Each structure stands twice: as C-alpha cells, then as structure tokens.
Amino acid sequence: MPKPRPTKPARKPANRYHHGDLPHAMLQEAVRTIQKDGVDALTLRCVGERLGVSRTALYRHFADKQALLAAVAAEGFRTLRISLLAAWETGGRGRAGFDAMGVAYVQFAVAHPSHYRVMFGGAVRPGNRHQDPNDPGPSAFQVLVDAIVEQQRAGLIRDDAALQLARFIWAVVHGIAMLALDGILSAAEAGTLAKFANERMRTGLAP
Amino acid sequence: MPKPRPTKPARKPANRYHHGDLPHAMLQEAVRTIQKDGVDALTLRCVGERLGVSRTALYRHFADKQALLAAVAAEGFRTLRISLLAAWETGGRGRAGFDAMGVAYVQFAVAHPSHYRVMFGGAVRPGNRHQDPNDPGPSAFQVLVDAIVEQQRAGLIRDDAALQLARFIWAVVHGIAMLALDGILSAAEAGTLAKFANERMRTGLAP
C-alpha cells in the first residue's frame, strides 16, 4: 500500500539549519532539563528534539555527552561565582558580606540541586582543567580567596595561608549544602547550621 | 539447516539455580564493579553474567537498579561506621581518637571514591529512610554524635547541642573528602587540610 505523498514536502522551519548559536542553545536546554527533571532525564535525543534538530547534531559542537555535562558544570560555576560576588559586595565586603557569601553558596545548591550535583558529581573528569586560567571552577573559588585576603588585611581573620583557609571554609559550606541536598537537613535546618558554622568559624579563625 | 543437537544438554553448574545467598552475592558483585570501574560500568546484565545467572534474576530480590544502588550505599555506610568506630576506640576515645576519626573518614572516601559517590550522589531517594532505626546511614552519624557527647563530658568540647556540632564537623570532613574526590586536592593535600581543620576546630569548638 503506497503511503500518501504529503501535499507539501513537510519542510522544516524556514531557517537554514537552526538559529544562530546552536551550541549555546543546547547548553541552555541541557541546564533546563537537568534543573527540571534531574540529570538522568537528560538525553541527547531529547535535546535535539526540543531544539528541532537531529539527535546527532550535538556531535558537531561537543565531543560527546560528557563534554556537554562538563559545559553544564562550567555554566554552574559561572553562575555561582556571580552569586557569591554579589553577596560579598552588597554585604559591604566585610564580616556581614562574608556571612552572606556562605548563605548565598548554600542557597545556590538548594535552589539548583541537580545542577549542583553535576558540578561536583565527578561527571567532569579532571583532565586539563587546572591549566585553563578562565576555568569558571577555580574562578569561583578565587572569589572566596580574595574575600579572605581582604578580611585578613582588615584584621578580621588570622594570618594563615589564605588558600588553606579558603579550602577549609569551602569544605564547610559544601558539606552543609550536601547534607541539605541529601534530604538529611531541610532547607531551614541548613540555614540554621550555616549560621552556627559561621559563629564557630569566627572564633576558630580569629586572629 | 538443522542445527546439531548437542551431545549433552549443555546443563548449567550442578546447583539448582545458584548457591546460597544470591541477593548478597549480587550486592558484593555490584560493590566490586563500582569500586573497580565506577558506577557507570554497573549493569544488571554484567552482574547476572558474572554470577552465572540470568540478567533478570535480580528482580526477584531487588525492586530495580535503584534498589540495588541503595543497598550498595547502605553497605558503604556500614563499612564507614566500623572504620570510624575503630579509629575512635584505638585512638583512646579522647582528643587523639577524635582526630583519628576525621582522618579515617577522609581516607575511606579516598580509598573508595566511586562507592562514596554512590552513598552521597542522590542515587538513594530519601523515601522512608528516616523511619528505620537500623538504617546504617544515621547509624554511622551516631558514632560521631556519641564521640562528641563523650568529649563534652570530658570538658574537651563546648556545651552546644551535640547534633548541631556533629553536623558541623561532618560537613567539614565531607567537604574535604569531596575536594579530594574531585581532584582539586591530592590525597596528601587532603591530609594536610584535615589536620589544619582539626586545629582550627579545636579552637572554634573549645569550651
């Protein structure tokens, strides 16, 4: 049985292939999917479909799915960096600003749990990450280091190596965020713990 | 073309179906695979094959793959609990023992990175976890709480709520472990950071 020939050749949308920036559109779509349904729901087929493009089109712009996930992670670190910086600045670059940074960090994780998990879930293989000075991961971390150095100069924090102090503090906020993400702490409990941690750290890290 | 009938009916190994405890064997095999090749390498087909059993046999004993992963996580918490307890006891249940617990925690994570990730990767959905008093997760956490209470009685730690203190300390060691797992810290750097954290926490949490 001959299937009826469509009157029009069922042409795709007018665009040659796709609008301007397919790689960026794919990244956006991936972030959206992860945020909405979790990382397991992210399939290249879905991304392609949602963008009106073949499911193999992605390979023109990313090496593979891993590479897409790495881009998602990088995007997360970029957003996180901006949030931290904003908290630090609007908080007055002092003690209050630093506390606000901690809260902002935990809030980012709680607000974007799946995205946060991609950033730290081992999806991004180490690789040459350390080489690239524009890598948003270290770049976000640097915001923390800078804030510590500034407080050291203001006599608010003891004069240990800033890198070591930054790692310590990062471990605390990351740990709190993880407890919240695993449902061991509610968002409210995480907030309380963050405040408690802030107090105790002030004592432990005083000059 | 008739395919040649085998002289013997190609019978399986003598056992009726399998040796004694198939669920436990599956769990062991899953842990081994994850430890060796990562969680992505874990497939139900491989587990079945390795155990000389159909790839759907697992469904007799676990609801699905998620349930197997949950069992892997639980097994990890059981092992972790024993390690922590051992460090605490052999360290003399005091200040030294508590420091040893921290080191043991980080070492567990570094020695079993993939397994550790399953324990905290969100693979185990919250569910009714909180109800079960034998859940090895809370049980491992309890070791930490107990150690803190004992030190409070000995006048080594300030008299804040033990639960809050435990969460704080847990966040620190977990954060350090994560930094190590992500390759941001080497195992050696993680050790150094753990020591630094210990010192600062002693100050911050002193009575």
Add this chain to the structure above:
DNA sequence: ACCTGAACACCGTTCAAGT
C-alpha cells in the same frame, strides 16, 4: 519459590550521505 528467554522501548555513538 526461583529463574529463564524473548520482547519492548529506550539509550549514546558512528558514519556515509546530503545541502
């Protein structure tokens, strides 16, 4: 009660081919 085997609806990835 416990396991099998075929089937189903999915995956990520490759590659020749189109424009």
Add this chain to the structure above:
DNA sequence: ACCTGAACACCGTTCAAGT
C-alpha cells in the same frame, strides 16, 4: 561547514513460561 538518517551495540524492565 553543518546537519541528517540509518545502523550498531548496548541498556533497564516486563512478562509469559519453565522447573
């Protein structure tokens, strides 16, 4: 340069059927 479409080698899961 950019994308398609068919094909490949995998998945987790279901279900009737076997012992």
